[in-house]
Amino acid sequence: MPNVLAIQGLTYKRNQKLILKNIDLTLETGKIVGLLGENGAGKTTLMRLITGSAQGSGDIMVSDATTATARKAHVSFSEQLHGFNKNVKISRVVDFYQTVYSDFDLNRYHELADFLQLNGELKLLALSKGMREKLIIALTLARQTDLYLLDEPFGGIDSMSRKKIISSIIQWKPDNATMLISDHYVTEIAPILDEIVVVKDQTIAVHQKTDTIRSESGMDIEDYYESLYAGGVDHD
Amino acid sequence: MKFDDKVPIYYQIKNYLYHEMLTGTLNPGDKLPAVRQLAVDLTVNVNTVQRALSEMITEGTIESQRGKGNFVTADTTRLAQLKEQLVMTQLAQVYEQLHALNLTDEEIIASLKRYIEQKGAGQNA
Structure with a gap:
């Protein structure tokens, strides 16, 4: 199967401090992959390195693009909307996305917005935490691209919003696209993940298929993940 | 549907479909829902549904018809x-x-x- 992402020997330092070291990671086309790790493990940093908004040493290839500028066209990253004025209406944000991203598909956006019950007339400041995450998901998935990076899309939101977002991921992820979803609590998304990648001790500690973990360890994904922090998997 | 996260999901999808087939929700020769629809209904990954269906096709419990979809075998x-x-x-x-x-x-x-x-x-x- 062809790879959508290939990272080799990636190291990243910030203010002389080593954040990520010797990362090797390849993701196949069409997968949904969970990116797990504690707060501050470097999950967001890894995503920013992939999109090219942070620069490290090593090689990162997305589809056939190697430079940071070329990679941007192949990656849709769940931006946190910090750059927008709080008084701006959702519809204005959508206009902005349409202008900036040539792969932004307005029909897809409207389908997603209908499904997630987003009202374009609302201003950003009027959005609840759940609504805001739904908007970010709709904007991110409305782009038609090869790699989607969702950075903690379920942080601090209610279970109904979470279910809607999970459902929209299943429905709108293009078959040939790969999706990397970061989270520090895996149970709710475990059934939709093909694989997990765990960032620990500044590098990739585990990259494994979820059904392989279930059949080989007999553990659920959350327990397996926690066992990595308890001094290794217990094979008794 | 709730899955047991300790057991491979593709295996549980197969058991779910077997159950539908043997209790008459899906009858011999019936068309199965589309792969993505099944994934949405069960809240699982499309690839996992695909794996479950591929195994069932190999076993002969369902049949794939090109361009039409998947059907419960009519072989009683x-x-x-x-x-x-x-x-x-x-x-x-x-x-x-x-x-x-x-x-x-x-x-x-x-x-x-x-x-x-x-x-x-x-x-x-």
């Missing part, structure tokens, strides 16, 4: 085999557990009979 002999296989799997578990309690085969049969009689009496009461 194959479905009878499937039912027998599932019954045997369930019984194997019960048998193992009762054997582990040092019951002989005769005692197992006798307890099973007793259980069914008592259950029947309870339901009629």
Whole structure:
């Protein structure tokens, strides 16, 4: 199967401090992959390195693009909307996305917005935490691209919003696209993940298929993940 | 549907579909929902549904028709085999557990009979 992402020997330092070291990671086309790790493990940093908004040493290839500028066209990253004025209406944000991203598909956006019950007339400041995450998901998935990076899309939101977002991921992820979803609590998304990648001790500690973990360890994904922090998997 | 996260999801999807096929929600020759629809209904990954369906196609419990979708096999002999296989799997578990309690085969049969009689009496009461 062809790879959508290939990272080799990636190291990243910030203010002389080593954040990520010797990362090797390849993701196949069409997968949904969970990116797990504690707060501050470097999950967001890894995503920013992939999109090219942070620069490290090593090689990162997305589809056939190697430079940071070329990679941007192949990656849709769940931006946190910090750059927008709080008084701006959702519809204005959508206009902005349409202008900036040539792969932004307005029909897809409207389908997603209908499904997630987003009202374009609302201003950003009027959005609840759940609504805001739904908007970010709709904007991110409305782009038609090869790699989607969702950075903690379920942080601090209610279970109904979470279910809607999970459902929209299943429905709108293009078959040939790969999706990397970061989270520090895996149970709710475990059934939709093909694989997990765990960032620990500044590098990739585990990259494994979820059904392989279930059949080989007999553990659920959350327990397996926690066992990595308890001094290794217990094979008794 | 709720899955047990300790058991491979593709395996649980197969069991879910077997159940639909053997209880008559899906009849012989019926068309299965589209792969993505199944994924949405069950809240699982499209690839995992695909893996479950591929295995079922190989086993001959469902048939894939190009451009039309997947169908429950119309071969009722194959479905009878499937039912027998599932019954045997369930019984194997019960048998193992009762054997582990040092019951002989005769005692197992006798307890099973007793259980069914008592259950029947309870339901009629």
